[in-house]
Amino acid sequence: MDNANDANNAPEAEDQLKGVGCSRKRKEDARFIQGKGNYVDDIKMPGMLFADMVRSPYAHARIKSINKEKALALPGVHAVLTADDLKPLNLHWMPTLAGDVQAVLADEKVHFQYQEVAVVVADNRYIAADAIELVEVEYEELPVLVDAHKAMDEDAPVLREDLVGKMDGAHSKRVHDNHIFNWQAGDKDATDRVFEQAEVTVKQDMYYPRVHPSPLETCGCVASFDKVNEHLTVYITSQAPHVVRTVVSMLSGIPESKVRIVSPDIGGGFGNKVGVYPGYVVSIVASIVLGVPVKWVENRMEHLSTTAFARDYHMTGEIAADSEGHIKALRVNVLADHGAFDACADPSKFPAGLMHICTGSYDVPVAHLNVDGVYTNKAPGGVAYRCSFRVTEAVYVIERTMDVLAQKLGIDKAEIRRRNFIKAEQFPYETALGWEIDSGDYHTALDKVLEACDYEGLRREQQEKREKGELMGIGLVTFTEIVGAGPTRNCDILGVGMFDSAEIRVHPTGSVIARMGTITQGQGHQTTYAQIIASELGIPSDEISIEEGDTDTAPYGLGTYGSRSTPVGGAATAVAARKIRAKAQKIAAHLLEVSEQDLEWDVDRFKVKGVPGQEKTMKEIAWAAYNDRPEGMEPGLEAVDYYDPPNFTYPFGTYLCVVDIDKYTGVTKVRRFYALDDCGTRINPMIIEGQIHGGLNEGFAVAMGQELPFDEQGNILGNTLMDYFIPTFVETPTWETDYTVTPSPHHPIGAKGVAESPHVGSIPTFTSAIVDAFSHLGTTHLDMPHNAYRLWKHIRELDLDKRS
Amino acid sequence: MAKHHISFNLNGKPVEALVEPRELLVHTIRENIQLTGTHIGCETSHCGVCTVDLNGKSVKSCTLLAVQADGGDVLTVEGLASAEGLHAVQQAFVEEHGLQCGFCTPAMLVRAYRFLQDNPDPSEEEIRWGMSGNLCRCTGYQNIIKAVQSAAKKLQQA
Ligand code: FES
Ligand code: FES
Numbered sequence: 001m002d003n004a005n006d007a008n009n010a011p012e013a014e015d016q017l018k019g020v021g022c023s024r025k026r027k028e029d030a031r032f033i034q035g036k037g038n039y040v041d042d043i044k045m046p047g048m049l050f051a052d053m054v055r056s057p058y059a060h061a062r063i064k065s066i067n068k069e070k071a072l073a074l075p076g077v078h079a080v081l082t083a084d085d086l087k088p089l090n091l092h093w094m095p096t097l098a099g100d101v102q103a104v105l106a107d108e109k110v111h112f113q114y115q116e117v118a119v120v121v122a123d124n125r126y127i128a129a130d131a132i133e134l135v136e137v138e139y140e141e142l143p144v145l146v147d148a149h150k151a152m153d154e155d156a157p158v159l160r161e162d163l164v165g166k167m168d169g170a171h172s173k174r175v176h177d178n179h180i181f182n183w184q185a186g187d188k189d190a191t192d193r194v195f196e197q198a199e200v201t202v203k204q205d206m207y208y209p210r211v212h213p214s215p216l217e218t219c220g221c222v223a224s225f226d227k228v229n230e231h232l233t234v235y236i237t238s239q240a241p242h243v244v245r246t247v248v249s250m251l252s253g254i255p256e257s258k259v260r261i262v263s264p265d266i267g268g269g270f271g272n273k274v275g276v277y278p279g280y281v282v283s284i285v286a287s288i289v290l291g292v293p294v295k296w297v298e299n300r301m302e303h304l305s306t307t308a309f310a311r312d313y314h315m316t317g318e319i320a321a322d323s324e325g326h327i328k329a330l331r332v333n334v335l336a337d338h339g340a341f342d343a344c345a346d347p348s349k350f351p352a353g354l355m356h357i358c359t360g361s362y363d364v365p366v367a368h369l370n371v372d373g374v375y376t377n378k379a380p381g382g383v384a385y386r387c388s389f390r391v392t393e394a395v396y397v398i399e400r401t402m403d404v405l406a407q408k409l410g411i412d413k414a415e416i417r418r419r420n421f422i423k424a425e426q427f428p429y430e431t432a433l434g435w436e437i438d439s440g441d442y443h444t445a446l447d448k449v450l451e452a453c454d455y456e457g458l459r460r461e462q463q464e465k466r467e468k469g470e471l472m473g474i475g476l477v478t479f480t481e482i483v484g485a486g487p488t489r490n491c492d493i494l495g496v497g498m499f500d501s502a503e504i505r506v507h508p509t510g511s512v513i514a515r516m517g518t519i520t521q522g523q524g525h526q527t528t529y530a531q532i533i534a535s536e537l538g539i540p541s542d543e544i545s546i547e548e549g550d551t552d553t554a555p556y557g558l559g560t561y562g563s564r565s566t567p568v569g570g571a572a573t574a575v576a577a578r579k580i581r582a583k584a585q586k587i588a589a590h591l592l593e594v595s596e597q598d599l600e601w602d603v604d605r606f607k608v609k610g611v612p613g614q615e616k617t618m619k620e621i622a623w624a625a626y627n628d629r630p631e632g633m634e635p636g637l638e639a640v641d642y643y644d645p646p647n648f649t650y651p652f653g654t655y656l657c658v659v660d661i662d663k664y665t666g667v668t669k670v671r672r673f674y675a676l677d678d679c680g681t682r683i684n685p686m687i688i689e690g691q692i693h694g695g696l697n698e699g700f701a702v703a704m705g706q707e708l709p710f711d712e713q714g715n716i717l718g719n720t721l722m723d724y725f726i727p728t729f730v731e732t733p734t735w736e737t738d739y740t741v742t743p744s745p746h747h748p749i750g751a752k753g754v755a756e757s758p759h760v761g762s763i764p765t766f767t768s769a770i771v772d773a774f775s776h777l778g779t780t781h782l783d784m785p786h787n788a789y790r791l792w793k794h795i796r797e798l799d800l801d802k803r804s
Numbered sequence: 805m806a807k808h809h810i811s812f813n814l815n816g817k818p819v820e821a822l823v824e825p826r827e828l829l830v831h832t833i834r835e836n837i838q839l840t841g842t843h844i845g846c847e848t849s850h851c852g853v854c855t856v857d858l859n860g861k862s863v864k865s866c867t868l869l870a871v872q873a874d875g876g877d878v879l880t881v882e883g884l885a886s887a888e889g890l891h892a893v894q895q896a897f898v899e900e901h902g903l904q905c906g907f908c909t910p911a912m913l914v915r916a917y918r919f920l921q922d923n924p925d926p927s928e929e930e931i932r933w934g935m936s937g938n939l940c941r942c943t944g945y946q947n948i949i950k951a952v953q954s955a956a957k958k959l960q961q962a
Contacts, residue, residue: 025898032906033894033913035841035881042840125831126824216845216853216907216941267843267907268941300846522905522942690901693944721850721939729932732945 013603018542019535020749023686027526027546037265043222043235045293049078051283052128053302054118054135056110059146059377059714060157061139063108066118071134076123078290080135081282083107091285093162094251097275097493098351099170100180100342101162102380104278109142111159111340112379113714114305119282121294144377144714145178148314148337151374152176159340159375170342171351180342180373185356185433191368194329198320204404207783208393209707210312210337210378212304213385213698214726215521217267219307220297221280223287232288233260236280239269239519240559243493245551247276248284263549269521270698271383274345274561275308304719308345308381309708312337313393317358317401325409325416330367330432332358332397338373341380345561346389347491347498353389354482356433360398361442361480361652362420367432377714386698386759388483388562388648395479399764403771404780412459413768414450417478418443428745435482437650441678441742446478449654449676452738458658466776469800475657475769479761483753484567484649493558497644500568501555502576504533505638508626510619512537512544514576517557518569519549522694523755524687525565529573531683532749536577537584538604538618555640563651563753566683567744572643574748579639583625587637588616590630649744649752653677655765661773663800666792668704668770670733675762680743680752688754689737695758696735701727702759703766705785725785774798810874814839815883823870830854830865832873833880841881841910845939852938855911856880862918862937881910884917892958893917893951902951904942912938916952920959926952 018024031037068080083105086092093101106117118135122128143157150156158164158177167174171181195201221236232254238244241261249256266273283296298307318331336352338344346353352371359367385392406416421442422429429437449455458474465472488497501517514533518525526546534541548554557569581601588606589596592614599606606621608614616624625637658672675692682688705725709717718724743750763784770786771779777798782790795801811820814837821836833842833856845851847866854866857879884891893916896902903909912935919926919934926934931952932945940948 026901026903028906029898029903032903032909033881033890033897034885035839035910037841037906037910039840039843039907041834041844044835044838124835126826214941215905216851216939217843217905218845265907266905267845268905270941297844300848300851524904686901690904690943690947693946694904694942695944697944698941720848721846722848726851726939726941728936728939729945729949730936732932735944735946 016540017534017538017604018540019531020681020683022531022684024527024531024541024684026524027530028524039217039265039267040220040222040235040237041297045222045224048222048293048295049121049123049290050125050128051119051121051286051294051296052125052132053116053279054120054132054137055114056106056117057113058110058139058141059113060142060144061110062142063106063110063117064138064140067136070136071120071131074127074131074134076127077120077131079121079286080118081105081286082118086285089285091251091281094276094281096341096343098342098344098346099348102341102343104281112377113716114302116278119286121286121290144712146376146378146710146712146714148335148374148376151178151376159377178375180338180375181351183351183371184369186368187366188368190366191329191331194366195320195331198328199323200321200409201318202401202404202408203316203318204401204781205316206397206400206781208311208313208315208396209784210309211385211702211706212309212708212724213270213272213383214304214724215268215270215272218298218300218303219273219277219279221283222293222295223283224293225287225291227291230254231258232284233262234284235262235264237266237273238263239273239521239561241519241549241551242517242556243496243558244276246496247494252284261551263519266519266521269561271310271345271385271561272308274383275343275381277307300721301719304724305716306379308343308383309379310383310385311393312382315393315397317397319401319405321405323409325405325411325419327362327364327420330359330364332369334371336371336373337376337378338382339378339380340375342373343381345383347485348494349490350389353384355390355394357391357435357482358394358398359431359433360395361422361478363422364432369433378710384562386695386756388481388485388756391481392760392763395760396764399477399479400767400781403768407775407780413476414446414455418446436647437480438647438744438746439742440480440650440652441740442478442652445652445654445676445678445740448738448740449656449674453656453672453674471661471663471773473659473661473769473771473773475765475772477761477765477768478654480650480652481757481760482648482650483563483756484645485562485564486648487646488644496558498558499642499644500557500564500572501640501642502569502572503555503640504576504580506580506622508623510539510543510622512539513547514544514573515547515554516569517555518560518565520560523560523565523691524684528683528687529570532570532573533577536574537581563756566751567649567747567753568643568645570751571645571748572641575643576639576641579641580637583637584618584621586633587621587624587629591616591624591628646746649680649747651677651679651752651754651757653757653761655761657765657769659769659773661791663795666788666795668786668791673733674736674738675758676738676740677754677757678740678742679754679757680741680747681750682739682741683751691755692737692758693735695755696762697727697732699759699762700733700766701725703763703784703786705787707785808871810871812873812875813877815879821870825869825871827870828866829868829870829873832870833865839880839882843907843911852915853908853911855915855938857914857918862915879914881913884913891917893920893955896951896955896958900947900951900954902943902948908938908940912940912948916955920952920956924960925956
């Protein structure tokens with residue numbers, strides 16, 4: 001082979017690999033488009049029974065009695081279990097991810113509406129549904145607490161009787177029976193001093209409503225305990241199967257090696273499927289007790305009202321600045337409504353997640369964050385809904401407050417951001433709240449968007465419209481995310497550090513199987529992980545199979561949420577592949593009878609430097625790894641890597657949104673939404689773009705229509721898809737996407753993670769646009785959701801709807 | 805509860821089932837006949853992931869009694885591909901990246917199939933309205949619209 005041929009050969013080989021950077025079509029699609037997906041509710045086992053829940057109609061009540069007789073008498077009913085039945089097993093309460101405990105089935109009293117009170121196990125779901133109606137529960141109603149602001153009043157009803165007098169909380173001293181924790185970050189005194197002397201200060205209260213991720217597949221499981229082998233298998237809708245196995249083992253006493261958790265295909269997660277829910281626990285218990293498989297799948301109403309909500313943060317953002325708009329200090333105060341049990345999915349060191357990334361993309365000299373968590377009579381489990389723990393809230397508070405500052409000073413909101421950005425040459429940048437932002441280039445991103453959208457033109461158009469009395473708003477947000485949880489020194493779940501893993505095996509014929517500690521819920525892992533391996537090993541990605549989600553075969557990992565698969569799992573994949581390549585190099589040197597140093601890597605082969613034609617492809621090396629290797633070398637070609645990242649990754653973006661609001665109806669039309677994301681190295685642009693569309697759509701839903709409201713009795717108002725807004729094809733705007741690439745300096749391939757950015761970034765952009773439509777009339781902030789009714793009310797307050 | 809003996813054509817093949825009068829078609833398809841491509845997401849006709857084709861119309865099988873399908877013609881995602889290969893809508897969803905978690909996908913395809921029979925050359929606006937009974941949480945719809953457009957073109961050429 002001569003040199004000229006070589007030169008032609010490499011790009012062709014690279015093409016065939018379909019490696020990093022290629023919009024490779026998704027491997028997983030073949031099964032989904034033919035109805036061959038395998039979701040939890042598709043699992044059927046011989047003798048399987050079906051569980052259904054008796055739920056409380058009251059938000060706060062004492063249980064006086066439970067009578068199961070009529071239910072048990074119904075043919076086809078096998079068991080009715082209550083907290084009293086779980087007590088001897090010590091399973092009536094379970095630990096939460098946030099250091100609290102939660103009743104698996106209500107123990108003497110109920111703490112929120114629809115709380116699980118009893119479980120019925122029957123031949124099928126119809127009989128189970130009949131039987132739950134026959135379980136007679138007598139309640140004595142108790143005063144209800146729904147307003148988080150009243151939780152710590154002197155006369156507030158005490159919710160958690162199990163905690164009375166226990167003032168040492170999991171995270172801090174508790175100062176009231178309904179107090180969960182106080183958490184502070186930053187330098188309070190220094191921040192206060194700057195505020196006292198500042199030329200300009202602004203302060204804005206805002207409420208981030210309680211919303212729900214609501215993937216189309218609800219939560220569920222099939223638990224199967226084999227009494228003879230004492231082996232427990234659980235098929236479960238889980239974003240973190242390994243952690244579930246650890247928790248199940250700790251709770252049940254069954255050795256971890258005899259517990260198998262399988263997350264098959266998952267119909268969307270968005271953070272909702274991280275936690276351990278009572279339905280999972282009771283199905284496992286029922287299977288152990290009855291010795292047959294038990295399935296539990298919740299319906300939509302149960303899903304919306306009891307499995308983990310998100311947000312519910314009352315926030316105040318304050319900025320101290322000079323008259324030019326340069327930030328001097330930031331102060332954030334939060335009252336966090338965590339519901340009846342603190343079951344939030346946050347790393348245990350951060351009671352309010354990564355809220356302290358609230359300094360955003362800005363060079364903030366000093367800052368202080370204060371969060372108080374309280375109990376209310378609402379469902380527990382604030383989850384990281386398409387975000388890293390609390391980044392969505394953090395970005396919302398800083399971006400809203402920046403807009404308020406711009407408005408007060410009469411500086412354009414693009415300009416005030418430009419003035420305060422951390423500059424490209426300042427990275428790595430240490431924030432006032434202690435994070436080291438690894439990389440960024442915010443000015444370029446902002447300028448690109450302003451130009452692409454003709455920002456100045458839009459502002460001129462807005463001016464003209466205002467003169468005609470029309471409402472047009474321009475939203476602009478520049479955000480920085482913190483994803484890739486995480487370094488085990490910062491992040492853990494129940495004490496297990498948040499590393500992740502990959503195990504790669506190259507077979508003699510050169511095809512590859514790789515197993516991961518993460519688990520896909522639509523992110524296309526089967527496709528993208530293979531692309532990383534293809535680029536690293538020179539093996540076509542079509543010949544690489546990826547498996548996840550079965551704890552019997554996959555290496556231990558912390559799962560998929562908070563955009564951590566690419567930053568952590570993807571890094572593990574690259575590192576494991578590099579270990580294989582290092583071994584391959586030794587084998588190649590042996591085969592070519594040269595020293596390792598004489599070899600260079602070229603797409604899919606090792607070549608002897610300067611000697612054309614002297615080369616061994618990865619396929620040849622794979623074969624040799626099993627039958628012709630250097631003396632003393634172990635056969636085989638495989639590697640495993642457990643990757644503990646040195647830092648988080650910090651994707652960022654600039655989003656711009658244009659809205660027109662009808663001043664007679666309050667109806668908003670999103671005319672334009674332009675999203676520029678920088679997620680570092682782009683592994684599969686097609687998948688990235690798809691994820692961005694999805695995230696933007698979920699952001700649109702949150703900003704424009706979603707909320708889980710409660711009345712004073714704690715009744716949840718709106719827990720069906722009739723009331724809870726999920727956009728259809730008709731409401732959904734058209735999305736425009738763009739990108740810049742600023743690789744992460746510490747990630748093996750420079751990738752940062754992307755799927756939550758569009759959600760985190762878009763929500764404040766919508767609010768920014770809505771408020772902007774009214775900003776010339778003095779409006780500085782409007783709380784979400786910005787539905788037509790709420791906007792119409794605001795329009796009436798401003799007296800804008802009069803026809804002249 | 806007395807059971808009814810029903811028979812219908814499912815994806816072109818005759819099937820029979822013994823069902824309670826209250827049994828929903830989606831359960832008959834999923835549990836009795838064990839074709840699990842048709843999914844359940846809300847059981848209230850809102851999400852559309854249970855959509856099947858009954859006698860040439862899209863229906864939500866979560867709110868239809870199995871007995872109502874007696875004697876009818878039912879098409880589910882499993883019946884879309886033929887001996888010649890995938891249906892144009894299936895191919896287009898892959899090409900245009902019209903799916904992520906895949907949970908809404910089978911019903912989305914069955915609906916797209918019917919929609920394009922009724923309206924072979926739809927505008928974007930018509931696709932949005934025509935498909936609006938099916939929700940998707942992952943894709944933001946944009947690529948599904950593209951997929952329906954491209955399937956329409958392919959079917960017209962065929
Ligand atoms: S399950 Fe039938 S429409 Fe949702
Ligand atoms: S692809 Fe997940 S719901 Fe549509």
